[in-house]
Amino acid sequence: MKTIRLFIFFLLAGFSANGQVISLNKKEISVLKRLVKNDPGVKNRYVRYEKAANAALADTPDPADTVFSEGRLASDPKKIVTAYSLLDLDKIYALALAYRITGDKKYLHKAALFLTAWGKRNQPNGNPINDTKFEHVFEAFDLVKDALTPADRRIVSTWFSKMADAEINNPRFNGTGATGRNNWNSHRLMVIGLIGYAVNDRRYQQYALAELPKHIEKNLYADGSGLDFHDRDALHYHVYSLEPLLSLVTTLKRAGETDYYSFISASGSSIRGSVKFLEPFVTGEKTHEEFVNSKTDFDRARANNNEPNFKIGALFKPDHGARVFSQAAFFDPALFAIAKKGYANEEAYPDWQSVLAKVKR
Known part of the structure; x- marks a missing residue:
């Protein structure tokens, strides 16, 4: 009985010690x-x-x-x-x-x-x-x-652990295929990392920490653009890769780990630089016709299916990238202004993410 009580104590202590960094x-x-x-x-x-x-x-x-x-x-x-x-x-x-x-x-x-x-x-x-x-x-x-x-x-923690294990063991990420370098891996590392801190499992935390710098080097480019932007010819996918990365690096920073938002890879790429690349498209200074030269057949299939946001040649909508700046405002509060401009929103807080970024700073 004493052993069981001690087990429960240490289990609860583990969750408590981890705190709420997500x-x-x-x-x-x-x-x-x-x-x-x-x-x-x-x-x-x-x-x-x-x-x-x-x-x-x-x-x-x-x-x-x-x-x-x-x-x-x-x-x-x-x-x-x-x-x-x-x-x-x-x-x-x-x-x-x-x-x-x-x-x-x-x-x-x-x-x-x-x-x-x-x-x-x-x-x-x-x-x-x-x-x-x-x-x-x-x-x-x-x-x-x-x-x-x-x-x-x-x-719940068992369910999350199964999810993280399935991501880690997915054979599609064992080789040199595109999924190991594109937005798929951005989402994968976010899932593994956030689960690691949610259930306080150092294995998942360490996996995300080890793989993230390598992914920043492969997924993002020194000029601020990235693999997804060039493969899909769409800022939609630049945003889609940045959002999970920002969720992960915010959690890591709050957990006392390296500031991977500002981290510069061996190739000169960084999340900060890729956020900066997006900025003029969210403020309206630049425009981009989406998916025109996409290398992915699925993009054309969605366009032919008349799906919103996937029309080939349609201009990127600034509000579709605004959340990136609400997220990044955790690291740089000046980016709140970019989020507000992108949303064209007169509210003091253009989205819930901007409230969270303020509270977490």
């Missing part, structure tokens, strides 16, 4: 509570989540056994069914956030119900473009993990 720690939650109360701009952003959380209280989890999204057209029946299931993910984050701000356990209990339902049913298969959709679930778990029962925490 989401918000106790001090930051206190700051956010004050801002929700006293800053109308923050309150305006937060109340949308509380409203969503209240609506989710009446909902039943709809977990997907397998996520079908990557490589499928929007009209694909399996992708459509998956999309309905994935509506749960925003509900989970809203419930977790509402619990931490209000302290009302009805939100915690519902968040736990959704988290464990997904943990019991979903079977990860190592596809980073599918797994990246769970980023906000990693954050949600990080917000509430200390308040979950040990049994519920174990269900």
Whole structure:
């Protein structure tokens, strides 16, 4: 009995020692509570989540056994069914956030119900473009993990570990193929790294730390552009590779690791430089016709399917890159202004990410 108590103590201590580096720690939650109360701009952003959380209280989890999204057209029946299931993910984050701000356990209990339902049913298969959709679930778990029962925490952490293991063991990343250098690996490393800090598993943390510098060298270029931009001839994919990288490097910086936002690789590339490359396209100083010379057949298939945001030759929309600057504002607060310009938004905080970046600094 004593051995069991000690095991539980050290398990809980492990989670506590790791803290909340993905989401918000106790001090930051206190700051956010004050801002929700006293800053109308923050309150305006937060109340949308509380409203969503209240609506989710009446909902039943709809977990997907397998996520079908990557490589499928929007009209694909399996992708459509998956999309309905994935509506749960925003509900989970809203419930977790509402619990931490209000302290009302009805939100915690519902968040736990959704988290464990997904943990019991979903079977990860190592596809980073599918797994990246769970980023906000990693954050949600990080917000509430200390308040979950040990049994519920174990269900979710086991699910996350299966996801990270499947990503690490995916044979598509063992060779010299494009997936090991393009946006797929950006999402893959984000998934592995965030899970590492969510469940406090040093194996996953060390894997992300070891692979990230190599990926920055291969994925991003010294002039600020990158492999995805040139392969797809689309800023859409430059953004799609930067967003997960920014999520990962923010977490690493908060965990006391190297500042990989400013890190310059052997080739001269850096995340900071690639954010800077994007800036004139978000401010409107430059424009870019998307996908015109893409080397990927799937881009043409989506265009032929009349999918929004994938029309060949359409100009890149500044608001599609604005979140990159809300994220990067954690490292450089001056970038808030670029995010606001990109969104063409008069609100004090153009998105929730800009609130989080302020609280975390």
